[in-house]
Amino acid sequence: xxxxxxxxxxxxKHGQLELSKAHICIIGNTLLAxxxxxxxxxxGATKFHLIKETSYVKSDCFLDVEDLKSINEHAEFNxxxxxxxxxxxxxxxxxxxxxxxxxxxxxxxxxxxxxxxPPMLACNWREYHGYACFVSQEPHFVTECHRQHxxxxxxxxxxxxxxxxxxxSIKPSQLSQEQLxxxxxxxxxxxxxxxxxxxxxxxxxxxxxxxxxxxHEKTLPGxxxxxxxxxxRYLYLGLQDSEIIPDNLLKCFSLASSxxxxxxxxxxxxxxxxxxxxxxxxxxxxxxxxxGLIPDMESSSEMYNAIQEAYxxxxxxxxxxxxxxxxxxxxxxxxxxxxxxxxxxxxxxGVVPASHIPTEQxxxxxxxxxxxxxxxxxxxxxxxxxLETIRPSFVESRDELRYYPTCSLLAGIVAQEAVxxxxxxxxxLENTLIYDGKAGQVYRVKL
Amino acid sequence: MADLAxxxxxxxxAGGLGxxxxxxxxxxGIPxxxxxxxxxxxxxNLNRQFLFRESDIGQSKALVAARFINEKNIMGLGGxxxxxxxxxxxxxxxxxxxxxxxxLIVSGLDSIExxxxxxMQLVRITFxxxxxxxIPFIDGGSEGLKGHCKTIIPGFSACYxxxxxxxxxxxxxxxxxxxxxxxxxxxxxxxxLMSVQWAQQHPDRDFDFDSKExxxxxxxxxxxxxxxxxxxxxxxxxxxxxxVIKNIVPSVASTNAIIAAQCCTEVSKLLxxxxxxxxxxxxxxxxxxxxxxxxxxxxxxxxxxxxxxxxIQ
Ligand SMILES: [Zn+2]
Numbered sequence: 059x060x061x062x063x064x065x066x067x068x069x070x071k072h073g074q075l076e077l078s079k080a081h082i083c084i085i086g087n088t089l090l091a092x093x094x095x096x097x098x099x100x101x102g103a104t105k106f107h108l109i110k111e112t113s114y115v116k117s118d119c120f121l122d123v124e125d126l127k128s129i130n131e132h133a134e135f136n137x138x139x140x141x142x143x144x145x146x147x148x149x150x151x152x153x154x155x156x157x158x159x160x161x162x163x164x165x166x167x168x169x170x171x172x173x174x175x176p177p178m179l180a181c182n183w184r185e186y187h188g189y190a191c192f193v194s195q196e197p198h199f200v201t202e203c204h205r206q207h208x209x210x211x212x213x214x215x216x217x218x219x220x221x222x223x224x225x226x227s228i229k230p231s232q233l234s235q236e237q238l239x240x241x242x243x244x245x246x247x248x249x250x251x252x253x254x255x256x257x258x259x260x261x262x263x264x265x266x267x268x269x270x271x272x273x274h275e276k277t278l279p280g281x282x283x284x285x286x287x288x289x290x291r292y293l294y295l296g297l298q299d300s301e302i303i304p305d306n307l308l309k310c311f312s313l314a315s316s317x318x319x320x321x322x323x324x325x326x327x328x329x330x331x332x333x334x335x336x337x338x339x340x341x342x343x344x345x346x347x348x349x350g351l352i353p354d355m356e357s358s359s360e361m362y363n364a365i366q367e368a369y370x371x372x373x374x375x376x377x378x379x380x381x382x383x384x385x386x387x388x389x390x391x392x393x394x395x396x397x398x399x400x401x402x403x404x405x406x407x408g409v410v411p412a413s414h415i416p417t418e419q420x421x422x423x424x425x426x427x428x429x430x431x432x433x434x435x436x437x438x439x440x441x442x443x444x445l446e447t448i449r450p451s452f453v454e455s456r457d458e459l460r461y462y463p464t465c466s467l468l469a470g471i472v473a474q475e476a477v478x479x480x481x482x483x484x485x486x487l488e489n490t491l492i493y494d495g496k497a498g499q500v501y502r503v504k505l
Numbered sequence: 506m507a508d509l510a511x512x513x514x515x516x517x518x519a520g521g522l523g524x525x526x527x528x529x530x531x532x533x534g535i536p537x538x539x540x541x542x543x544x545x546x547x548x549x550n551l552n553r554q555f556l557f558r559e560s561d562i563g564q565s566k567a568l569v570a571a572r573f574i575n576e577k578n579i580m581g582l583g584g585x586x587x588x589x590x591x592x593x594x595x596x597x598x599x600x601x602x603x604x605x606x607x608x609l610i611v612s613g614l615d616s617i618e619x620x621x622x623x624x625m626q627l628v629r630i631t632f633x634x635x636x637x638x639x640i641p642f643i644d645g646g647s648e649g650l651k652g653h654c655k656t657i658i659p660g661f662s663a664c665y666x667x668x669x670x671x672x673x674x675x676x677x678x679x680x681x682x683x684x685x686x687x688x689x690x691x692x693x694x695x696x697x698l699m700s701v702q703w704a705q706q707h708p709d710r711d712f713d714f715d716s717k718e719x720x721x722x723x724x725x726x727x728x729x730x731x732x733x734x735x736x737x738x739x740x741x742x743x744x745x746x747x748x749v750i751k752n753i754v755p756s757v758a759s760t761n762a763i764i765a766a767q768c769c770t771e772v773s774k775l776l777x778x779x780x781x782x783x784x785x786x787x788x789x790x791x792x793x794x795x796x797x798x799x800x801x802x803x804x805x806x807x808x809x810x811x812x813x814x815x816x817i818q
């Protein structure tokens with residue numbers, strides 16, 4: 059078993075690879091930074107650049123860099139002190155995949171505020187309150203959003219030619235009762251739709267249901283047929299229009315027009331423009347590339363294998379056509395990425411991060427929509443470093459101790475968003491989160 | 506609440522949530538912390554259970570976690586050092602006297618039965634003391650990028666049992682007819698081997714999840730049966746097969762940090778009299794799958810709850 063088994067089940071080996079090679083820069087020698095670092099070393103990030111302010115010394119954190127090295131001996135921690143001259147230049151930042159801004163030193167924040175920076179997570183906390191903000195100059199794209207309740211991609215309303223051949227190869231009128239019981243629900247819905255069309259009956263939920271039941275009756279009397287029950291449950295799939303492009307993809311179309319520097323994003327925008335060409339290609343029949351993945355359908359093993367093979371064959375034909383178009387746009391896109399894009403194309407997502415680190419000005423905008431959130435944000439944007447200054451002893455500052463979980467919670471959120479951003483898996487925060495631990499509320503606002 | 510320097514908290518579980526809870530409570534300065542866990546450390550714990558190292562594999566989670574924190578020499582409330590006491594045992598064998606000495610109980614367990622046990626004990630303590638004694642019970646749970654935090658004031662607000670219907674339904678099992686006659690997925694193949702074929706071939710003993718031989722038998726038979734029904738065998742890796750038979754859920758450091766921290770924020774609010782019983786949301790759900798979503802609400806007591814319905818008393 060792999061040490062990372064429990065998380066590979068979420069983002070796979072390819073996600074793990076992205077995480078392990080990402081260059082992450084954490085600004086601020088804060089308690090928050092130490093908790094975030096722990097939450098990133100544990101899942102296997104290894105390349106860290108840590109920038110410490112000169113303005114203050116922080117109180118003891120739970121784990122120091124030596125502890126973190128013992129968690130992962132391959133992790134590298136490059137430590138550097140803030141240098142306004144060097145770091146006030148955008149060149150300094152360009153090699154990082156992600157910046158995490160935890161400092162409360164206003165002069166540090168002001169020096170980088172106007173620089174074009176790589177994707178950044180800015181965060182701060184105080185007492186029971188915290189915020190995290192995803193800042194980037196470009197949109198963020200996600201191929202694998204891991205939606206839990208995906209609608210099956212079956213194209214029953216207009217099967218593309220290779221699928222049509224399969225559906226037409228089955229003639230329900232010539233099948234025995236037993237063979238009807240083995241038909242996957244997609245075949246039942248297809249033939250019910252077909253006979254409605256032949257009889258020029260208006261196709262809607264109730265006419266389709268009646269048609270499915272008419273076919274079902276041929277198997278009666280007999281044992282309960284799960285395949286027909288499934289056909290009724292999934293009949294909405296027969297009422298869809300497979301030529302419609304889903305909204306999430308349309309949003310990606312509009313976002314993909316901007317220039318992207320993040321390698322993944324630029325590859326993604328190339329695939330989006332290739333997709334537009336693909337849809338004009340005759341063999342696409344104006345439909346998106348087929349994923350080829352089908353849900354389990356009640357049927358015999360043979361029948362299920364046959365339908366699965368038909369979908370996989372059609373998907374691989376679509377993939378080849380699409381891959382040719384992508385390669386003609388940009389030959390450097392790896393086939394694995396094209397394949398991944400094709401299997402997830404119905405669910406790809408584009409997110410618009412905040413364009414800048416939150417300011418007092420933003421609090422005014424937020425106030426109009428969520429006053430409670432604006433009050434918290436105002437406090438945090440102005441919050442200086444009094445909490446992080448050195449403590450003579452824990453005893454004297456014991457009132458502060460009760461707030462430690464806020465720091466811990468925010469560090470969990472920032473680390474989780476960091477992994478989502480770096481792997482381009484799961485949809486990250488769009489674009490600011492404000493946490494109120496006292497009221498147990500989380501607000502999401504757009505700056 | 507009592508004098509802060511006299512606070513003692515019992516933590517149930519020293520796993521992914523438990524490690525985070527223990528660290529937070531120590532940093533909050535809780536002087537007297539107890540932890541109970543009967544598990545030992547495994548390799549696959551190390552992507553999130555940061556109080557353990559590879560050299561600790563096979564040892565008690567509770568003991569190693571307590572040692573790690575105690576070696577940090579953290580100064581707690583009232584000038585008392587933070588001390589963690591480990592209990593390497595089954596928590597359902599803890600006696601009432603022991604439970605009664607705690608100010609609060611925080612749970613980071615994955616077992617529903619163990620939580621039900623503790624919930625029942627705590628509701629009884631409230632009732633039998635005629636509401637003189639009440640030990641709040643804060644329950645965290647996590648799976649993948651999702652989790653929850655429940656705050657239970659036994660006898661006053663919804664108890665664990667009251668909220669059981671909010672649990673996700675158990676994963677559906679496959680119909681026997683499908684797995685024996687029409688297997689279509691690798692999962693169907695494994696289900697058949699575990700529920701039918703193992704018993705046929707080994708009527709004398711149960712499948713041993715820790716035995717290499719038994720797992721090898723399962724892998725070999727799974728491949729053979731998948732081939733027989735023309736099912737794609739590429740998915741049938743040991744990781745996949747183990748995931749199916751042990752119902753392994755994904756788990757990451759970040760979600761545990763979020764949920765454990767929410768539990769410990771509830772601890773602070775209770776200890777510093779900032780918690781409004783009946784008014785404060787007692788149930789928070791978190792979901793990081795799509796954006797960063799958290800929702801909290803007041804879960805009302807269920808008047809027919811078999812545990813906290815007062816007419817029983
Ligand atoms: Zn109850």
